[in-house]
Amino acid sequence: MRRSLLSVFMMLMMVATAVAQTTPARERARAQNKLGWEDMRAEQWEKAVKSFQSAIDIDPTFETPYYGLGRAFMGLKKFDFAIVVLEKCRDLYRAQAGRQFTNAQEAQRYRQDRITEIDDQLRQAQSGPQTAARAEMVRQMQNVRRDIQENIQRGNNMTIESSVPAWVSLSLGSAYFRSGRIKDAEQEYKNAIVADGKAGEAHSNLAVVYFETGRYAEASAAIKAAKKTGFKINPQLEKAILDKSK
Numbered sequence: 001m002r003r004s005l006l007s008v009f010m011m012l013m014m015v016a017t018a019v020a021q022t023t024p025a026r027e028r029a030r031a032q033n034k035l036g037w038e039d040m041r042a043e044q045w046e047k048a049v050k051s052f053q054s055a056i057d058i059d060p061t062f063e064t065p066y067y068g069l070g071r072a073f074m075g076l077k078k079f080d081f082a083i084v085v086l087e088k089c090r091d092l093y094r095a096q097a098g099r100q101f102t103n104a105q106e107a108q109r110y111r112q113d114r115i116t117e118i119d120d121q122l123r124q125a126q127s128g129p130q131t132a133a134r135a136e137m138v139r140q141m142q143n144v145r146r147d148i149q150e151n152i153q154r155g156n157n158m159t160i161e162s163s164v165p166a167w168v169s170l171s172l173g174s175a176y177f178r179s180g181r182i183k184d185a186e187q188e189y190k191n192a193i194v195a196d197g198k199a200g201e202a203h204s205n206l207a208v209v210y211f212e213t214g215r216y217a218e219a220s221a222a223i224k225a226a227k228k229t230g231f232k233i234n235p236q237l238e239k240a241i242l243d244k245s246k
Helices: 002-016 023-041 044-056 063-075 081-096 104-126 132-154 167-178 182-196 200-212 217-227 233-244
Strands: none
Touching: 002 044, 002 063, 002 081, 023 044, 023 063, 023 104, 044 063, 063 081, 063 104, 063 167, 104 132, 132 167, 132 200, 167 200, 182 200, 200 233, 217 233
């Protein structure tokens, strides 16, 4: 297990220093990424791992396949592997924040590529059975897309205002939580809320963290925040928190 995890880590370290790929490479990576999400819908986790890994091999700077790979590893309950790739995904998004382009045309091309990638994700998220979590992810993506579109329309900003999407922080938090890294999970759930205050699932998961660590007043407040967003709360969790808060 440790040797396999080390191999994944070393692979990610190598791709971190790779030269950015050309646009044709990104197009090929998107095709593999799409296959990965089709495998995910069919719950074919192993096939999804291979598809997302193929996308990463083609374009190591493409954030989205790392997220998909992390979700596939979570489907396989390989949470340590999921943490490694989701951390890489987070770090790629962080690296883009504040990036300066040499001209407005280059900046606009980057933003248009991001729109294309989000549209791909939206199509995948909107297909197949709809759940509350999937609907929440669609809402978050639509908000990010709107923000990028507004920057395209303004057209005079050559600094990328990118941040880590709430859905990435949420998934990383869940991987941490399932690995027993409660403190790290708490921080990522908070990061998700900073990125999107209406991320109801993040508020709900944060309530679980507070409950598990004996902070019942904070757990109650987190439940109220989650309900305010319209997120459906587990009634057993709400009752347990209410009982402890009396």
